[in-house]
Amino acid sequence: MKILVKYFASFKERTGISQEYIHIDNGKSINDxxxxxxxxxxxxxxxxxxxxxxxxxxxxxxxxxxxxxVAIMLPSSGG
Amino acid sequence: xxKIQKADFSIDEExxxxxxxxxxxxxxxxGSVKSPMDGKxxxxxxxxxxxxxxxxxxxxxxxxAIKKYSIKEIIIIHRYGELFVGDNIVLIIVKSIDRTKSxxxxxxxxxxxxxxxxxxxxxxxxxNVFWHGGA
Numbered sequence: 655m656k657i658l659v660k661y662f663a664s665f666k667e668r669t670g671i672s673q674e675y676i677h678i679d680n681g682k683s684i685n686d687x688x689x690x691x692x693x694x695x696x697x698x699x700x701x702x703x704x705x706x707x708x709x710x711x712x713x714x715x716x717x718x719x720x721x722x723x724v725a726i727m728l729p730s731s732g733g
Numbered sequence: 734x735x736k737i738q739k740a741d742f743s744i745d746e747e748x749x750x751x752x753x754x755x756x757x758x759x760x761x762x763x764g765s766v767k768s769p770m771d772g773k774x775x776x777x778x779x780x781x782x783x784x785x786x787x788x789x790x791x792x793x794x795x796x797x798a799i800k801k802y803s804i805k806e807i808i809i810i811h812r813y814g815e816l817f818v819g820d821n822i823v824l825i826i827v828k829s830i831d832r833t834k835s836x837x838x839x840x841x842x843x844x845x846x847x848x849x850x851x852x853x854x855x856x857x858x859x860x861n862v863f864w865h866g867g868a
Contacts, residue, residue, distance in 0.1 A: 709785055731852065732823070
């Protein structure tokens with residue numbers, strides 16, 4: 655499956671990009687995708703990581719589907 | 734109406750857009766960049782935005798607020814990009830027939846905005862730089 659991954663705030667800085675496509679096997683979850691990203695960019699799975707799936711906040715165990723958009727970001731600090 | 738934009742805004746100009754003579758009161762919340770923070774001088778802010786999702790979330794909040802507080806007119810604007818001390822960040826204008834509902838509606842919008850809308854502040858202090866909520 656091809657998943658569009660978007661990075662915001664400190665994750666954009668750590669990866670050096672704002673988005674990319676990542677290929678992952680069918681039936682995998684956001685957690686599996688996060689493992690790929692963490693290994694690729696060598697950052698630790700600690701602190702605040704907020705996830706969204708197709709523009710809605712998502713749990714880490716949500717299953718992915720072809721063409722999904724996942725964002726990796728911090729908690730909102732607007733206002 | 735909701736907007737997420739880099740440009741500044743004018744409260745007077747926004748008020749003119751939502752004139753409604755049925756409403757005798759307009760509740761306005763204006764948020765701006767402050768300094769100091771925790772006793773330290775702030776130099777500037779950068780706000781990163783997940784624009785598509787932020788617009789979707791703000792629209793949901795606007796629709797919920799309109800129903801919950803019988804709001805007649807509403808404007809929510811949030812800026813992103815580079816902002817300096819004293820610059821405007823967020824504007825909420827609520828007009829309802831009942832002034833209590835206008836106040837409560839503006840507070841409801843602000844609280845939900847802070848919790849749910851994917852906007853991220855990077856704070857440039859005189860001796861430190863950090864993302865709010867970052868590790």
